[in-house]
Amino acid sequence: xxxxxxxxxxxxxxxxxxxxxxxxxxxxxxxxxxxxxxxxxxxxxxxxxxxxxxxxxxxxxxxxxxxxxxxxxxxxxxxxxxxxxxxxxxxxxxxxxxxxxxxxxxxxxxxxxxxxxxxxxxxxxxxxxxxxxxxxxxxxxxxxxxxxxxxxxxxxxxxxxxxxxxxxxxxxxxxxxxxxxxxxxxxxxxxxxxxxxxxxxxxxxxxxxxxxxxxxxxxxxxxxxxxxxxxxxxxxxxxxxxxxxxxxxxxxxx
Amino acid sequence: xxxxxxxxxxxxxxxxxxxxxxxxxxxxxxxxxxxxxxxxxxxxxxxxxxxxxxxxxxxxxxxxxxxxxxxxxxxxxxxxxxxxxxxxxxxxxxxxxxxxxxxxxxxxxxxxxxxxxxxxxxxxxxxxxxxxxxxxxxxxxxxxxxxxxxxxxxxxxxxxxxxxxxxxxxxxxxxxxxxxxxxxxxxxxxxxxxxxxxxxxxxxxxxxxxxxxxx
Numbered sequence: 001x002x003x004x005x006x007x008x009x010x011x012x013x014x015x016x017x018x019x020x021x022x023x024x025x026x027x028x029x030x031x032x033x034x035x036x037x038x039x040x041x042x043x044x045x046x047x048x049x050x051x052x053x054x055x056x057x058x059x060x061x062x063x064x065x066x067x068x069x070x071x072x073x074x075x076x077x078x079x080x081x082x083x084x085x086x087x088x089x090x091x092x093x094x095x096x097x098x099x100x101x102x103x104x105x106x107x108x109x110x111x112x113x114x115x116x117x118x119x120x121x122x123x124x125x126x127x128x129x130x131x132x133x134x135x136x137x138x139x140x141x142x143x144x145x146x147x148x149x150x151x152x153x154x155x156x157x158x159x160x161x162x163x164x165x166x167x168x169x170x171x172x173x174x175x176x177x178x179x180x181x182x183x184x185x186x187x188x189x190x191x192x193x194x195x196x197x198x199x200x201x202x203x204x205x206x207x208x209x210x211x212x213x214x215x216x217x218x219x220x221x222x223x224x225x226x227x228x229x230x231x232x233x234x235x236x237x238x239x240x241x242x243x244x245x246x247x248x249x250x251x252x253x254x
Numbered sequence: 255x256x257x258x259x260x261x262x263x264x265x266x267x268x269x270x271x272x273x274x275x276x277x278x279x280x281x282x283x284x285x286x287x288x289x290x291x292x293x294x295x296x297x298x299x300x301x302x303x304x305x306x307x308x309x310x311x312x313x314x315x316x317x318x319x320x321x322x323x324x325x326x327x328x329x330x331x332x333x334x335x336x337x338x339x340x341x342x343x344x345x346x347x348x349x350x351x352x353x354x355x356x357x358x359x360x361x362x363x364x365x366x367x368x369x370x371x372x373x374x375x376x377x378x379x380x381x382x383x384x385x386x387x388x389x390x391x392x393x394x395x396x397x398x399x400x401x402x403x404x405x406x407x408x409x410x411x412x413x414x415x416x417x418x419x420x421x422x423x424x425x426x427x428x429x430x431x432x433x434x435x436x437x438x439x440x441x442x443x444x445x446x447x448x449x450x451x452x453x454x455x456x457x458x459x460x461x462x463x464x465x466x467x468x469x
Contacts, residue, residue, distance in 0.1 A: 052426040075450075076447070078397075078400070079400045079405025079446050079447055079450045080443055080446065080447075081400075081405075081407060081443070081446055082404065083404065083407050083408060083420070083421075083439070084404065084424060084438070084439040084440075084442035084443045084446070085439065085441075085443070086439065087426075087435045087436060087438050087439025087440075087442075088424050088436055088439040088440050088443065090432055090435050090436060090439075091255045091256050091432040091433065091435070091436045092255065094432050095432075096306070102430070122358070136290060150431050159393060174316060174318060177320055178408075179320045180320070181320075181411070181427060182422070182427055183427075187316070188320060191318060191321050192320060192411070194321075194325045195320070195321075195411060200324075202326065203321055204321070206318075206321065207317060207318060207321045210318055211316065214316065252263055
């Protein structure tokens, strides 16, 4: 097909031709729709995981109760392969709804389980790491517990929490491709169908599109992080050491 | 919801696929560790190499597995290499980060004490630096083993010859048979948690002094 010789150059030009084909930009299997599905699936999973992980992590950090449980759960969550989680919930969800319970719900649950550990651990580390003297000073000025939480602990924990949200988001966007294994929504379709039809340009177009979403997500969240972080908290060292501690709890290093 | 009789009737296939899963995992972890150890030592000795090594392995790590497994078919055909090469590539980042962190974490004064006691560079490395890095190295093996166990299921995309327990997930999908999908997922999770727990035990036994520090 190509100008002969270099197979890598041929693949690259085939991928370029794939993107250039207007048919790939229309309809249910088109790029805008698949990318939209991918974002919707990722967003839904992130919202549910954040509702659970940030709430529980904040509660544990604020009360100091259940610390050991949180660390163990986070470790367990890290050990659960996402495709396997999707597979074990599928009989239940498929019995509830033969269509969505096969294609969509298992993927959402798998991604929620994937995202809870970084969200929960970072919320816990962020809140519990707030200088106790500041908290006591707040109590000393007559603040109620609720005010201490909302006006002192949470604002100071925002940078560490957002680091957890960033980590969860990038993991979700990359892993959401697995939904396509069960015929679900998202960019994973190009990978699964590209392989099934031995259409490598389609497969690599899928890889590129996932990478684009991945980078876009990183940029958006970096901007959000800068916007939401109170100027007084913008000291790199505090964040770096807290993030380091969160990673250590999650069993990662460096 | 779940056809237990079908599972009971397929225990022989289950045993075969479990062994295949462990076999694919063990090779990837062993080869990945050997390569990473070399690269990590290089990165510790020659600092400028660290950035590129972590950059390249980090980039590999972000390629979706559904795409990387088929990638080597044109070169390796449908052999074990096709599944193993991506499994090894995915393990590198995890291993290298942990081994480098472990070697970096050895306190300066201990190294100087070893030099003072007359250790040569080679004996100092194997007798002092590596043993003190073991907690983080074993933590890296844990992470890599668990992550590889998860990735092996995805090799099922390559066809029935592969997949380990993922075979059940992909075949179950073709037949829309929830029980078979469930079986593949359940045993994968059991395997991942079992291997993780076993490695924690080994980690504790190898480093009794660090009992409080880990986890």
